[in-house]
Amino acid sequence: MPSSPGPWTEAGPAHEASPQAARVARVGSGFAQGSGPIGGPAVAVPCLRVTTETLFVEHGCKHADELRVAALRLDFAYGGSRVRASDPCRRIFDPARMAEGPIPRDPAAEGQARRVLESFGAIEIDSLEDAAVTPGAEVDYVVRLDGSAHALCAFSAYALPQLRRLGWQIEIDADYPWQVVDAAAPLYAEVSPDDRRPDWFGLELGIEIDGHRVSLLPAVLELLDETQSLDALVRSPRRCIAVKVDERRWLPVPPERLRRLLKVLVEMYRDGQKLSLPASRAVALAHLGAALHDEQRPVRWSGARELRDQAYALAMGPRVQTALPSGLRASLRPYQEDGLHWLQHLRAHAAGGVLADDMGLGKTLQTIAHILAEKEAGRMDRPTMVVTLTSLVGNWAREIARFAPQLKVLPLRGPQRRMRFCEIAQHDVVITTYPLLSRDREALTAHEYHLLVLDEAHTIKNALGQAHEGARAITARHRLALSGTPIENNLGELWAIFDFLNPGLLGDAESFRANFRHPIENGGDAARAEVLRDQVKPFVLRRTKDTVARDLPPKTEIVRAVEIGGAQRELYEAIRVSAHAEVRQQIRMRGIGAATIPILDALLKLRQVCCDPRLVGSDAAHGVTESAKYELLLDLVQQQVGQGRRILLFSQFARMLGLISEGLLGRGIGHVTLTGSTPDRQKPIDAFEAGRADVFLISLKAGGTGLNLTSADTVIHYDPWWNPAAQAQATDRAYRIGQTKPVFVYNLIAAGSVEERMLALQQHKRRLADAILGDGPGAASRLTERDIDDLLAPLDA
Secondary structure, three states: OOOOOOOOOEOOOOOHHEEEEHHHHHHHHHHOOOOOOOOOOOOEEEEEEEEEEEEEEEEEEOOOEEEEEEEEEEEEOOOEEEEEEEOOOOOOOOOHHHHHHEEEEOOOHHHHHHHHHHOOOEHHHHOOEEEEEEEEOOOOEEEOOOOOOHHHHHHHHHHHHHHOOOOEEEEEEOOOOOOOOOOOOOOOEEEEEEEOOOOEEEEEEEEEEEOOOEEOOOHHHHHHHHHHHHHHHHHHHOEEEEEEOOOOOOOOOOOOOOHHHHHOOOOOEEEEEEEEEEEEHHHHHHHHHHHHOOOOEEEEEEEOOOHHHHHHHHHHHHOOOOOOOOOOOOOOHHHHHHHHHHHHHHHHHOOOOOEEEOOOOOOHHHHHHHHHHHOOOOOOOEEEEEEEEHHHHHHHHHHHHHHOOOOEEEEEHHHHHHHHHHHHHHHOOEEHHHHHHHHHHHOOOOOOOEEEEEOOOOHOOOOOHHHHHHHHHHHEEEEEEEOOOOOOOOHHHHHHHHHOOOOOOOOOOOHHHHHHHHHHHHOOOOOHHHHHHHHHHHHHEOOOOOOOOHHHHEEEEEEEOOOOOHHHHHHHHHHHHHHHHHHHHHHHOOHHHOOHHHHHHHHHHHHHHHHHHHHOOOOHHHOOOOOOHHHHHHHHHHHHHHHOOOEEEEEHHHHHHHHHHHHHHOOOEEEEEEEEOOOOHHHHHHOOOOOOEEEEEEEEHHHHHOOOOOOOOEEEEOOOOOOOHHHHHHHOOOOOOOOOOOOEEEEEEOEEEEHHHHHHHHOOOOOOOOHHOOOOHHHHHOOHHHHHHHHOOOOOO
């Protein structure tokens, strides 16, 4: 059987695809202009009848296939008379103009008409070899020989309307099976609650024809089953994809539009011939609306309007700028204000989210502003619970006291916490830890909360772990996760966080593994990654330092606390107990003014344990290889260098710098070092400034003055220096005139230790900075016994 002649392909009318076809169509437009044959008053108007016919295709002498094809009969009207295109007569009679005699036909105009029709893919029946129609059938052309409903509907949807615009008269048989619905027929989408599952909703999708609704979901779902790849729809040469409406009518949909529609529908759950979703997936309705949008064919929504409004609101993001809380004692940067608006936006629409800003961009401050806004608005009639790492409880308490002192805070830690469970309802903010979340589950779940905040939320990345289970057990109106690294190792961690925030959003663990983890992690499936990104996008706010650089302050101070444990913790406690006893004995015997040396010696040993037990010279420290701060530092440096940061790292202990140097070498991180024993001071400086090393290890005294290192944008103080002025002077090696980038300053401390207690006491007793390490003699004499007891108190439980 010969292939279809003419320029028609499944891409649709050829005059849309090539200049030559466009020229043919323009020539044919003369019929709409009323032009006629030269010298004759009559106009040849093409008349096309569209019907179906059986085509017999012979295969040898004994076998023939029967094909049902779209058949066309072409006539030309001259005034009141019609003549078949295939009629060989040259003249015709018009009954209304008999006195004028026979009218000559216009072969040029009729030839143009034939070329226009053939440009739309019509195949002249006489050109087909080994094929014939039923004897007596009035067929001049057929449209397709392969029976493709998509191509035949494309002819009905695009070719026939254009022929009408060219002045052709079109007649379609009533039972023609490839008709298309009127372009003005609207689509409808009805959203309704699920009777069996109150937290689910159902979706019906269809088209309204003559006041009646016809569901399109059966046909669309059938297409979904047949489609191997959604991207293949876009690459398809078809002009449209035909969606079946009934036995003779179809809805033509452009491939790209159908791909967008199916991309949404494929993520929905099928309930027979109906679609359903959990309410947490309502944002899919907004994606569906975008896929259905067509200016020429409107979509009418009905049913649960509030659910659709919420879907569009979440998909579009914050549209209302909420007022900043009046009691906040901080000026928010523009991106931080945006973060507050986003948090308030999620709260307004009862959705949980992940504030995933880079470390140092103020996730804690934005959260405190959000909590205070809820308090001032009168919505927080229950406490807010903050769950964090044990090492960060003190930091949260300090930050709230600093930025929102009007909030009543209850830190729950240590053995005394059980005595304060009865006070939970009387406080605005309750701070607890992940281990205690499980240990104190009965007491904590006895209360309901307004907001539940998970700080360092990747802690619940194991969906089967106690931390995740404990977080899920807390009843709260709203939920928020803070994490700069919501995905550390695999996508299962992201699922665990969203299972806490918005249960059902990403399906159950098994379906998520099959639909996302396996194809993305093992197969590198970019399409599935895009789908996952679209699903979580409304619920994740991620800003990096680079994206908000213009909004950053010149210098950002960050305290990173780390919890010490194991043998390191035992060593700290042993030294603390012994030193505390000796100091108190010296005070009783000689008075506090004469106990300066024992006090400073005790504090020095405890600070060395916090840095690394290898700094301590006692026999008890031998064999203690654990150092929580050391491991934190190496991870922090590796992360920052990986982000292109250039680092100045200070410690007052030259030996500590040697240990850090060994660790950096073990991780392949290039660096230079400057201490009091460095023979050529300028050599490491030049190497760093020339970019030959990204990390500069500097002892506090050697680097406190005389350096200008503006190529650095990150400063890390490994151990806090008791004289804040000296530490600030070291920071200014990077933060000084000539610096064009924001500088981030990290202060590393051991949580609950003498280091953290020193920071807390400094906030209330500025004289302590001079008392502890003031340069003048007798500085320690300005300490009180209570100050000493605070500094030498046990580590928090």
